[in-house]
Amino acid sequence: MTATTPEVAAAMLPSQAARQPPTFYRDPISCLQSVFGALLTHAGHDPVAALGARWEFRHIPGDVRPEEFYYPERSPGDVAATMMPYHPVCSSWSVPTTADPLGELAALIDGGVLPVAAVDNYHLPFRPAFHDVHAAHLVLVFGVDRTRGLVLVSDTMPPAFSGAIRAEDFLAAWGSSNPADDQDAFFSDARIGRRYLTLDIGAPWPGDDPATLMAALRANDTDLHAERSPHSGHWTGLAGLRRYVEHVVEASRAGDSDVLKSVYTFGWGQQAMCSLHGELLRARGHAWAVPALREAGRQVETAAHTWSGLRLTAAHGWPDPVAAADDLHRHGTRLCRRYEAAATAVARAVTALAQPPG
Structure with missing residues (x-):
């Protein structure tokens, strides 16, 4: 039997946020505003004050992508700065750079960062679309347990869910090709590609006055x-x-x-x-x-x-x-x-x- 090194054993320890992320939802919002609102609340800020300060109209011809979280960006690649220009908030998309994608998410969580994963609803057991409809969606990841093969996710879009799903289901959703689906002409046919979004909330925070x-x-x-x-x-x-x-x-x-x-x-x-x-x-x-x-x-x-x-x-x-x-x-x-x-x-x-x- 091969002995497990201390480094490998430490790497396999569960990673989990110190507390379960809060929820944020309003009927007219998409998963993008929902997860940003949850992260702002998690950081101790009023999500409506930040997400609600900007009001504009912006359309970029040829830019609309079939994803629930599409948003026309004034600041290319930084959807948070586009949505909240009066607050010290920015965001960036990433993809795993190693052969251990769950390990990268775990490292972020250990460092106090809750990643937002792009996923395909077709592979998520808690979504009504499970094994029925393909659609690009976002969930907040707040824990990874590679020993037990679990990933903790939070999704406040109805029906709300916060808890553990099998790592294999999460990986299937996270890496889905999200093929074109006749049942959803709006959010399918957009490759997920194991993308994840991170939000950087800075200071000083503007007054609410x-x-x-x-x-x-x-x-x-x-x-x-x-x-x-x-x-x-x-x-x-x-x-x-x-x-x-x-x-x-x-x-x-x-x-x-x-x-x-x-x-x-x-x-x-x-x-x-x-x-x-x-x-x-x-x-x-x-x-x-x-x-x-x-x-x-x-x-x-x-x-x-x-x-x-x-x-x-x-x-x-x-x-x-x-x-x-x-x-x-x-x-x-x-x-x-x-x-x-x-x-x-x-x-x-x-x-x-x-x-x-x-």
């Missing part, structure tokens, strides 16, 4: 009303939203199914951002007794819910794009108007915040 929020709202307003994007090829602001809606309707009338498929995927991140921003404004409006801020929050949340009409019409309409064109035009026009009304309400809130109390 009227002056800090007002600075963010002013920056948002400047970008929303800019006629041209400072980023080449990006469609941004209210002008970018109008251009995007026109593009979707024109593609629909031309019978372009691929553009309609991408609306559901792309719109999820925009809807989630809009919803979290509205929640932040409404909550702070109540806390600080600023009625204009509460009303702005409701207006932004209304814009968020208006995304559902466009997204679901495209999702159901892509097999016959021409037939869906008129409804897409109606929902898209309403969405543009909701954004414009919300932007006006936010501008009023900034004026109210700038006035001295009393």
